[in-house]
Amino acid sequence: MPELPEVxxxxxxxxxxxxxxxxxxxxxxxxxxFPNAKNDIKLxxxxxxxxxxxxxxxxIIINLSSNYSLVIHLRMTGQLIYRGEDAQFGGGHPSESLVxxxxxxxxxxxxxxxxxxxxxxxxxxxxxxVKLVPTSLIEEISFYKKxxxxxxxxxxxxxxxxxxxxxxxxxxxxxxxxxQTVLAGVGNIYADESLWTAKIHPATxxxxxxxxxxxxxxxxxxxxxxxxxxxxxxxDRNYVNARGQRGNYLVFxxxxxxxxxxxxxxxxxxxxxxxxxxxxxxxxxxxxxx
DNA sequence: CACTTGACCTGTCCGC
DNA sequence: TGCGGACAGGTCAAGT
Numbered sequence: 001m002p003e004l005p006e007v008x009x010x011x012x013x014x015x016x017x018x019x020x021x022x023x024x025x026x027x028x029x030x031x032x033x034f035p036n037a038k039n040d041i042k043l044x045x046x047x048x049x050x051x052x053x054x055x056x057x058x059x060i061i062i063n064l065s066s067n068y069s070l071v072i073h074l075r076m077t078g079q080l081i082y083r084g085e086d087a088q089f090g091g092g093h094p095s096e097s098l099v100x101x102x103x104x105x106x107x108x109x110x111x112x113x114x115x116x117x118x119x120x121x122x123x124x125x126x127x128x129x130v131k132l133v134p135t136s137l138i139e140e141i142s143f144y145k146k147x148x149x150x151x152x153x154x155x156x157x158x159x160x161x162x163x164x165x166x167x168x169x170x171x172x173x174x175x176x177x178x179x180q181t182v183l184a185g186v187g188n189i190y191a192d193e194s195l196w197t198a199k200i201h202p203a204t205x206x207x208x209x210x211x212x213x214x215x216x217x218x219x220x221x222x223x224x225x226x227x228x229x230x231x232x233x234x235x236d237r238n239y240v241n242a243r244g245q246r247g248n249y250l251v252f253x254x255x256x257x258x259x260x261x262x263x264x265x266x267x268x269x270x271x272x273x274x275x276x277x278x279x280x281x282x283x284x285x286x287x288x289x290x
Numbered sequence: 291c292a293c294t295t296g297a298c299c300t301g302t303c304c305g306c
Numbered sequence: 307t308g309c310g311g312a313c314a315g316g317t318c319a320a321g322t
Contacts, residue, residue: 001315032298058316075316077300106300125299127316143317171293180317188315237301237314277295278315 002074003058004151004185005228006239006247010080011055013242014062017082018119022049023064025112033108033123034130044068045132057147057184061138069135077106077237078121078128081244085116098235099244124238148183151221156183158215165206165214173209173217174202175276186221189234189256192281194220196255201287202275208290227252255281 002010023045028034048066055061060080062070072080081099102120103110109121109130121130138144148164149156164183168176176182177191186194195202197220200213209217233239233247236257240246250256254264259272263283272281 003316073316075298076314123299124301125314127298127300168292175293178316279313 001076001187001189001234001236001239002078003187003190003234004055005190005225005249006233006241007055007058007060007074007185008229009233009241009247010074011053011060014053014060014080014082014119017242018050018062018113018117019052020049021113021115021117022047023111024114026109027112028109030108030126032126032129033121034132036131036133040068040132045070056144057150057180058187059143063135067135068132069138071131071133071138071141072121073128074123075125075127075129077124079106079123079238079240079244080242081120081122081240082242083118083120098238098240098246143180146181148179148181151183151185152225156218156222158211158218161218161221162211162214165209169205169207171206172203172275173200173206174278174280176206177221178276178278183221185225188278188280189236189253190221190224190228192256193224193254196281196283196287197224199286201289202280202282203273204290255283257281 026041026045028037044066045068048064048068051063051065053060053062058073060072081102083102106122106124107120108123111119149160161183165176168179168182174191174195177186194217198213198216200217228234228249231248231252232241234249235246236250255270258270259281261270262268263270263286266283266285268283268285270281270283272279274280
């Protein structure tokens with residue numbers, strides 16, 4: 001669920017909250033949530049300071065003064081929540097947080113900074129992970145080697161998307177958009193929203209798209225992602241930002257989770273089908289299969 | 291080789 | 307009320 005906009009909103013929050021802070025302790029009980037921690041944390045995490053925070057696709061990279069980096073993937077249900085030193089509720093605004101006292105039963109890793117504030121990695125379904133890797137080796141991570149272009153860069157345009165789609169000619173456009181090697185950061189919510197905006201049926205074979213449709217789709221992807229970031233991302237089930245607050249994008253959603261409701265463009269009832277093994281929402285009038 | 295399916299997990303919801 | 311099963315959907319490994 002955390003897709004590009006949600007991860008970007010977390011990054012922006014962490015940028016305000018933890019830059020310059022020094023790690024003083026780390027605790028974890030679920031080994032798979034922090035698989036390589038044992039070997040390296042004492043030398044390269046404790047006493048290291050946070051230099052800056054990046055995002056690549058749906059992952060977060062916290063660069064440290066030790067020339068190591070924490071690489072974090074939230075997968076389905078991961079959360080990164082900062083709490084100030086003065087309260088478990090954090091920041092003195094418990095009512096703003098969707099999350100109660102921390103740690104709770106889905107807390108997997110607890111980072112403590114030297115000022116006693118904490119960063120909690122919560123992950124109900126345990127699919128997410130934190131890894132500590134040398135900063136110089138980040139580009140060698142196989143996931144990053146294969147990762148497609150960032151859709152919000154100016155350099156990402158219809159020509160680039162068309163090129164990336166060439167080797168996926170026989171699959172559906174929805175499967176292609178979800179494929180992180182085609183482009184980075186789009187997941188189920190924004191794939192459905194972008195395809196509705198561009199008036200393309202999600203099951204359309206990639207090779208049947210013309211340049212006009214690819215251009216519309218490129219614009220739609222950028223617009224949808226930007227609107228979501230502006231509104232704090234999508235809280236479908238349990239996404240929260242670094243302050244534990246929910247996002248508001250789904251107020252603006254046009255199809256996602258709106259099956260049974262009228263299409264905002266034409267009034268036809270939105271349906272939910274399965275495409276590429278995923279729940280897929282579309283307007284059967286606006287988005288015709290070719 | 292391209293593409294699909296299953297595994298990884300837990301919580302929620304639905305039908306019986 | 308309890309219980310089994312479907313479902314949620316990101317990524318990798320295994321299978322077709």
